[in-house]
Amino acid sequence: MSHSTSPRAFIVGSGIAALSAAVLLIRDAGWRGRDIRILEELPVAGGALDGSGDAIGGFMSRGGRMWTEEAYVCLWDVLSSVPSLGDAKRSVKDEVRQFNAEVLTHAHARLVDRGHHILDASELGFDLHDRLDLVRLLVTPERLLGTRRIDDWFAPHFLETNFWTMWRTTFAFQNWHSAVELRRYMLRFLQEFPRIHTLGGVRRTALNQYDSVVRPMHDWLALHGVVFEHGSRVLDADFVDEGAGRRIEALHGERKGRPFSLSVGRDDKVFLTLGSMTADSRRGGHDRAAELVREPLDGAWTLWKRLARKAPGFGRPQAFCGDVDLSKWLSFTLTLRNPALIQRIREFSGNAPGTG
Numbered sequence: 001m002s003h004s005t006s007p008r009a010f011i012v013g014s015g016i017a018a019l020s021a022a023v024l025l026i027r028d029a030g031w032r033g034r035d036i037r038i039l040e041e042l043p044v045a046g047g048a049l050d051g052s053g054d055a056i057g058g059f060m061s062r063g064g065r066m067w068t069e070e071a072y073v074c075l076w077d078v079l080s081s082v083p084s085l086g087d088a089k090r091s092v093k094d095e096v097r098q099f100n101a102e103v104l105t106h107a108h109a110r111l112v113d114r115g116h117h118i119l120d121a122s123e124l125g126f127d128l129h130d131r132l133d134l135v136r137l138l139v140t141p142e143r144l145l146g147t148r149r150i151d152d153w154f155a156p157h158f159l160e161t162n163f164w165t166m167w168r169t170t171f172a173f174q175n176w177h178s179a180v181e182l183r184r185y186m187l188r189f190l191q192e193f194p195r196i197h198t199l200g201g202v203r204r205t206a207l208n209q210y211d212s213v214v215r216p217m218h219d220w221l222a223l224h225g226v227v228f229e230h231g232s233r234v235l236d237a238d239f240v241d242e243g244a245g246r247r248i249e250a251l252h253g254e255r256k257g258r259p260f261s262l263s264v265g266r267d268d269k270v271f272l273t274l275g276s277m278t279a280d281s282r283r284g285g286h287d288r289a290a291e292l293v294r295e296p297l298d299g300a301w302t303l304w305k306r307l308a309r310k311a312p313g314f315g316r317p318q319a320f321c322g323d324v325d326l327s328k329w330l331s332f333t334l335t336l337r338n339p340a341l342i343q344r345i346r347e348f349s350g351n352a353p354g355t356g
């Protein structure tokens with residue numbers, strides 16, 4: 001255990017939340033980069049914002065994450081200070097803006113039926129009952145919604161509407177997911193209602209999000225001296241009660257199979273990433289299914305579960321990782337060897353790749 005005189009920041013995880021915290025510490029709080037340590041168990045930064053591979057071995061991106069201008073105010077603010085990789089005079093924010101001004105998203109085939117017909121998706125399909133349920137959801141406080149599921153709240157008719165098909169495929173909802181979670185999304189993405197059938201609000205990056213966002217942030221932070229400690233899995237934190245609150249006094253984890261501990265001083269700061277959508281993710285292949293990990297192995301859930309046992313204020317991770325079959329996520333990436341499929345999709349949908 002070591003002590004230095006100036007306060008240090010320990011950031012656990014290197015997803016967009018962690019990278020943003022580091023940018024803000026330097027930019028807005030005036031911290032020196034060298035006093036900031038990012039502890040990440042994986043060999044690369046970025047967490048869920050991934051993108052890797054090549055044309056020979058195949059590409060991999062666990063998802064295309066859609067951003068909007070209105071909802072991601074803090075993200076765009078952070079990215080306005082990070083230079084893009086291609087042009088140091090231009091920020092990542094400006095690069096994304098320019099790309100989206102040139103490549104407009106406007107889906108012409110948002111819904112396709114079983115007979116391969118393109119539907120008129122501008123017809124949302126609500127009846128009066130659906131509308132009332134929707135408004136009722138938005139005005140009901142979370143504590144009254146409790147653990148209700150989406151299909152507890154809405155009538156079967158709602159779940160058959162064009163609107164619901166579009167909303168759930170945009171934001172990855174299953175009918176058994178939480179009504180509270182849906183309410184949060186609806187309040188945050190209300191502005192998408194009139195354009196949900198075109199996806200016109202979606203903002204994309206020119207490259208995959210690892211190359212367009214994570215790499216520039218990583219490089220900017222490294223340039224400022226931030227220390228990235230890959231292969232460091234944080235598994236526990238010790239707390240002391242102090243005054244009205246509590247403070248972390250030590251972090252424990254393992255690096256290359258060996259345990260480590262870090263003492264945390266009174267003026268030090270700790271930022272923890274708790275849980276992760278991509279924790280324990282496994283890669284399948286053309287001829288093999290991805291393994292399904294049922295018992296969390298990665299640091300993300302292990303750490304949160306341990307903290308949650310220490311004090312009720314740390315939330316309930318079981319609600320998110322307690323039933324793998326109800327919360328698992330499967331995605332796939334195609335690596336095409338010739339343009340035939342892309343051409344067919346373009347002809348059928350009326351959209352160039354990335355615009356629909």
Ligand SMILES: Cc1cc2nc3c(=O)[nH]c(=O)nc-3n(C[C@H](O)[C@H](O)[C@H](O)COP(=O)(O)OP(=O)(O)OC[C@H]3O[C@@H](n4cnc5c(N)ncnc54)[C@H](O)[C@@H]3O)c2cc1C
Nearest residue numbers: 013014015016017041047048062063065066234276299300
């Ligand atoms: C397929 C897919 C599609 C998505 N689509 C969208 C979308 O359309 N719109 C949208 O807004 N969002 C979308 N998301 C969600 C979005 O990507 C995530 O919410 C966001 O990237 C999470 O960032 P984060 O920093 O909180 O955590 P993460 O990206 O999960 O990163 C956590 C990082 O911390 C590390 N870590 C965690 N715990 C520990 C520990 N104890 N010790 C060491 N390291 C640790 C992990 O290894 C990981 O690198 C999608 C996600 C996926 C997977």
